[in-house]
Amino acid sequence: MAKIIIAGAGGAPSENVIKSIIQCDKGEEIVGIGSEPADLMLSAVRKKYQVPYANHPSYEEKLLKVLAIERPDLIHFQNDVEILEASRLRDKIRSTGTKLYMPDHTVIENCVDKEKSYRIWSRKGIRVPKTIMIKNENDLKVAFDELGNEEGKIWLRATVGGGGKGALPTNDFEFARIWIERFKGWGEFTAAELLTPDSVTWLSIWYQGELVVAQTRKRKSWNFGNRTLSGVTGITGVGETCSDDTVTQVARDSILAIDKKPHGIYGVDMTYDRRGWPNPTEINISRFFTTVFFFTQAGLNMPKIFKDIALYNEFPSLERKINPLPNGLLWIRGMDREPLLTTEQAIFDTVRVI
Known part of the structure; x- marks a missing residue:
C-alpha cells in the first residue's frame, strides 16, 4: 500500500485534498504534517507530525527526519511558502525515495512572486492590469x-x-x-489598475507539457468579505462551475508564457476588467485551491487524478479534458457547517422570498 504525506494537514486547503484521496479505492495511507498542533488535531489523518514553518531554519532538518521515519511514496504541499521551500529541497526529498509532482523551480519562483508573473505576462503580450x-x-x-x-x-x-x-x-x-x-x-x-469584483479560476493538471484535465469555477461571493477593507479574503463563499472559451484560452496562454512544458498543478486566477476581459492575476502553482472538494463531490476528483499519475502512472479516461463538469453547479460554504453542492434552481425551489 502506497503512503502519501500531505503538508498543512488540518487546514482547509489540505483537508479537502485529504478528503478527496480518502474517497479513492486504492486505500493509500495518508500521513499529515503541519506547523500548528491545533490544526493537526482537526485533521482526518491518523498519524500527524508537527514541523516548523517553512521559513524556520530547522524546517529542512525536521522535514527530512519525518521522511526518514515514514518513507512515503509521495509528498504534496498546499501552501506557497512551503511549496517554494520544498522545491528548493527537491533533490534531498527525492533522495529519500519520496516522489514530488511539481514543475521546475524557476517556474515555482515566477508563480509564487506575483510581480515576476506580471512582468512575464506583460512581455508576452497577455492582457494584464x-x-x-x-x-x-x-x-x-x-x-x-x-x-x-x-x-x-x-x-x-x-x-x-x-x-x-x-x-x-x-x-x-x-x-x-x-x-x-x-x-x-x-x-x-x-x-x-483596479479591476471589477468578478473573478474566475481555471484549475488544471498537466503532465510533461500535456494537459490532463482542467475545470473552471467562477466565484460568486467571498466569505467574510464585508470584514475586510478590500472585500477579498481568499475564502470562497459560493463557487459555480462554468465554461468559457476565452477563459480557457487566457488561462492556457498564461501558463505557457511562464512554463513551456507544464508539469503538475496550475490554478490560474483571473479577474475581469471593465471591458469584460479576464486578466490573469496569479497562478496558484503546485497546489489545489481550497475548494477542490467541490469538484470531487461533483464527480471530478482532481487529487485522485494527481496522485494516480504520480504514484502509478495512471491517467484518467475523460469524455472531455476541459470542463468535464456541467455548468451551474454551486458549492455553498459557511463556518462550522458542511458545504452544500446544489444549483440555483434548487435554491429557488427551496427558499421562499417574502
Whole structure:
C-alpha cells in the first residue's frame, strides 16, 4: 500500500485534498504534517507530525527526519511558502525515495512572486492590469498618477502570499502609505489598475507539457468579505462551475508564457476588467485551491487524478479534458457547517422570498 504525506494537514486547503484521496479505492495511507498542533488535531489523518514553518531554519532538518521515519511514496504541499521551500529541497526529498509532482523551480519562483508573473505576462503580450512595483513613496505617487481609475483608486497587494494578503483598493495616498508601512511592505507590494469584483479560476493538471484535465469555477461571493477593507479574503463563499472559451484560452496562454512544458498543478486566477476581459492575476502553482472538494463531490476528483499519475502512472479516461463538469453547479460554504453542492434552481425551489 502506497503512503502519501500531505503538508498543512488540518487546514482547509489540505483537508479537502485529504478528503478527496480518502474517497479513492486504492486505500493509500495518508500521513499529515503541519506547523500548528491545533490544526493537526482537526485533521482526518491518523498519524500527524508537527514541523516548523517553512521559513524556520530547522524546517529542512525536521522535514527530512519525518521522511526518514515514514518513507512515503509521495509528498504534496498546499501552501506557497512551503511549496517554494520544498522545491528548493527537491533533490534531498527525492533522495529519500519520496516522489514530488511539481514543475521546475524557476517556474515555482515566477508563480509564487506575483510581480515576476506580471512582468512575464506583460512581455508576452497577455492582457494584464498595468502594475508598478512599490519600492518607495515616490513609486506610490507615480502609481496614483498613472493607474488611478475615474475615482482615483488603485489596487495594492503583497507580491507573495494568498488570501488577499495586503489587498487594498484606495484613492488616499496617505492611507496607502500607512498601509504599506504596517506590512513593512516597501519593495514587497505592487500597485495595479483596479479591476471589477468578478473573478474566475481555471484549475488544471498537466503532465510533461500535456494537459490532463482542467475545470473552471467562477466565484460568486467571498466569505467574510464585508470584514475586510478590500472585500477579498481568499475564502470562497459560493463557487459555480462554468465554461468559457476565452477563459480557457487566457488561462492556457498564461501558463505557457511562464512554463513551456507544464508539469503538475496550475490554478490560474483571473479577474475581469471593465471591458469584460479576464486578466490573469496569479497562478496558484503546485497546489489545489481550497475548494477542490467541490469538484470531487461533483464527480471530478482532481487529487485522485494527481496522485494516480504520480504514484502509478495512471491517467484518467475523460469524455472531455476541459470542463468535464456541467455548468451551474454551486458549492455553498459557511463556518462550522458542511458545504452544500446544489444549483440555483434548487435554491429557488427551496427558499421562499417574502
